[in-house]
Amino acid sequence: MRSQLVVERFLGANFVDEPDESAFEDFCVELNQLYDVELESEPYTNLIRHTIRKHAAMLSFLIDANTTVVYPSFYRPRWEVKSGYKEAVRRGANLYETEVFNMLFQFHGGRFRGDGIALMCHGPNGFQDEWILLCPDDTEMRIQAESNKYREIALAMTFRAQMNSDLQSELLENLSALLPAKRCANSLMHEYGHVLQYRLWESEGIQVRDFAALYRWFLERGYAQNVSARIPKFADYPDETKLRFLKEAFVEDYRIGLNVEKNGGIFELPNAYCFRGDFEDPSLMAEGVEIVKQAVKKKTSSFRGSYGQANEPDRVLLTDQIMANSSDFSTRNPRMTTEDHQAVLDRLHAKSKLQPV
Ligand SMILES: [Zn+2]
Known part of the structure; x- marks a missing residue:
């Protein structure tokens, strides 16, 4: 009492x-x-x-x-x-x-x-x-809001023949597997992905505030090219936002990779940043997950030095932000070219010369 x-x-x-x-x-x-x-x-x-x-x-x-x-x-x-x-x-x-x-x-x-x-x-x-x-959260309510959002988008995309109905059923199956403890497990896997990400950069001598070096790191692994084809109008976001999207999409693909391997292919939640492209062409997600798997394999165990922090995004708000740019998006649209990526790198490099990192 x-x-x-x-x-x-x-x-x-x-x-x-x-x-x-x-x-x-x-x-x-x-x-x-x-x-x-x-x-x-x-x-x-x-x-x-x-x-x-x-x-x-x-x-x-x-x-x-x-x-x-x-x-x-x-x-x-x-x-x-x-x-x-x-x-x-x-x-x-x-x-x-x-x-x-x-x-x-x-x-x-x-x-x-x-x-x-x-x-x-x-x-x-x-x-x-x-x-x-x-962080404190009402997980039941969050699951409901996230599931509704993804269902709504998938329904509209299937109606417009942008998503095939088998994929839509697969998404619904994934979403229905979400229970509070599993949702919490996905948050923990996402954050553990950040732990690995910082270890990787540290082991390769990359400072987390050296934006040009980070973008180059993603580019050298083919990941910037992959993600730029999965997020509507990726090229139009400010360069710092592109980098944030890459960093977050990476840990989402890490989470999906673990789930696919250990949870019978059920990954419960789509990639929070790349879902729009993945709903249309899931081979892009498979490619991203594979790139991340290869990168994480090389992690070493000597860590010292720089600090980092990363928050799990609010999927509902993020989904609205991503979808606001998606009206004429298709994964079949022309992608960012090597020159486009090089231009991002040059701009970030020029900025990092102005600001001490
Ligand atoms: Zn995160």
Whole structure:
């Protein structure tokens, strides 16, 4: 009875920054009583600001003077995170090499942004601190919104003969496999993809803020060419956005690759950035997944130095942004040429000379 009262008090409060600390001490205890029905130790840590003293250093790194902390009325329940973690590991994401946190608060406005779905970042010790933060989320609602969005697009594309009906059925099958723990596993696989991505760049001596070097890295692997054919009007986005799309599409293809291999071909969610091209011509997705697989194979195990952070995108907002440019798009349209890609590289190179990296 008391547990219910405390949770209601917490849910109703909807704090912004600096909540009453004693309320959260209560909440922490009561939450454990509510969910600690098994004795098995957790592979992840629940993180509540103020209440877990041993994480004080981590919190002061994530939260600076400009950060606003928000306690939303939802959080990820224990069963979702625990099953999601196990499922992501089963599918090949070596999460035990990293630290996974289930955040019970959101934060934004400072050095990091923890108000999306999930975040990967390096802590104060660089590659010694590879952190994956699962932000508070209402996963059931998210699954519904994402599925509706993709179904709607697939239906319209099938109607216009831009997507074949077998592919549409395959997509529906994928979406219907999405349950909260599996959705959480997909977030963890996406963020683990970022962990690998930063390790790869580090091992090859590439600074994450050297945009020209990063674009060249994608170009040399054929990945910039592949993604530019999958995202409508890719060539028209600012060069920095192109790079962000490449970086994110890469970890999405990594996630899809793990799923295809370990989950009987069911990858549950399409590539958040490349879905439009992939719905029309899935061979482009297969090609992208293969490029990523080859690149990740070469990862080494010596990491030091530069830091990174990456958020999982909001698919619903992103899907609208991508589709806004898709009216006359087809994967059969002329693609960006080698010269086009070289021009992007030259522009990024010229900019990086102006700004110290
Ligand atoms: Zn990401």
